[in-house]
Each structure stands twice: as C-alpha cells, then as structure tokens.
Amino acid sequence: ELEVFQRFVRLCAGRTGQLLNLSALASECGMTHNTAKAWLSVLEASYLIFLLRPHHANFNKRLVKMPKLYFYDVGLASWLLGIRTPEQMATHPLRGALFETLVIAELMKSRLHRGERPQLYFWRDSNGNEVDVLAELGVGLMPIEIKSGKTIARDAFNGLDKWQALAGDAAVNPTLIYGGSDEYRRNGVQVCGWTKSGRVLENQGG
Secondary structure, eight states: OHHHHHHHHHHHHTTTTEEOOHHHHHHHHTSOHHHHHHHHHHHHHTTSEEEEEEOOSOSOSSBOOSOEEEESOHHHHHHHTTOOSHHHHHHOTTHHHHHHHHHHHHHHHHHHHTTOOOOEEEEEBTTSOEEEEEEEETTEEEEEEEEOSSSOOGGGGHHHHHHHHHHGGGBOSOEEEESSOOOEEETTEEEEEGGGGGGTTTTTTO
C-alpha cells in the first residue's frame, strides 16, 4: 500500500499545474476511481495539494469543468519529479508548470495567512483560451496570467485580452506575473516579477 501511495503522490507531482483527470490518474496508478479520489482528499487535507476550480460565472458556455491540481510546496513537487539542480530545472519539460505552481501557491498562501478565503479560480474555454488565475475581489475579478520567461512576448497577453472582452466591467486590475524582475504597465496590464507574487493581492479589496 505504501509503495502504491508513494507512486500516486509522484504521479500527482507530474500533473501539477494541469487539468486533473481523476480517471486517468487512477488508471495509471492501477487503482479504482474512488480510491484515487479518497487519496486525493488525504493530500488536500494534509495541505500537500490544492485544487483550483474553474470560475462558475458563465463568461462563455464552452468552459472546461475539470479542476487543476497544484502542490503547495513547489520544492516537494520538484523533488518528487527527480529535479535536484538548477540546471535540471532549467531544461525540465514541466518547468513552466512548476513556475505556475510556485506563483499560484504564493497567491493562495497570501490569502490564507491573512485569514481570508482564497477565492481563487481559473478560466479556460474549449478553444484553449485561458487565464491562469481569477481572484475574487469585493469589486470584481482580478485576472492574473503567469509566464515563466524572463521576457514577455506580445501573445502573453492573449488570454487576458480574451477574458476581459468577455467579462467587461467584471474585470479589475489585470496582472501578469513573469520570471523577470522589472515592474511596469503594458497594454493596460500591471506586469510584475515573480518575487512579488505573494503581494499582488494586497490592497486589492480582497
């Protein structure tokens, strides 16, 4: 049982930052859907993982319904994936997903540490348009896009643009967090480096 559980946790690490298909996870681990669901609940209750759910507002009828899985501790997820050095991380195929995990975990923890409900979601439609995080504020929804690169290409704003066009007045303070360190505004979006991740929700009314 312990060996199977350890394999289950490693397989979860390989899915961090991705849509969670519980049936596929159970099948790969050789267990029933109900067992996988129960073990996932144990990991959630232990604050090893959390599930980010799609936002319920009907901005587009063709929305993805599955949650996304994230680890609270990106170091643990990296270790479970066999990453031991910065060089390995730099070339790892899940580098982007791990960076996203780091940032979203910081957003989650920043709200939990203030005694607030996280109220963090994501948006993704059936065409692959996506915003990594929608943070509920008292006055609307703050869309946050996450990019691991140290420079930002124009298409990095595509998801934010698409969602804002659908959300209209519900969109508040669009933000892009990236792998660099500069802080500035571009195309009406606040851009900030990843080290500020835990602070972007401060003074936002939520």
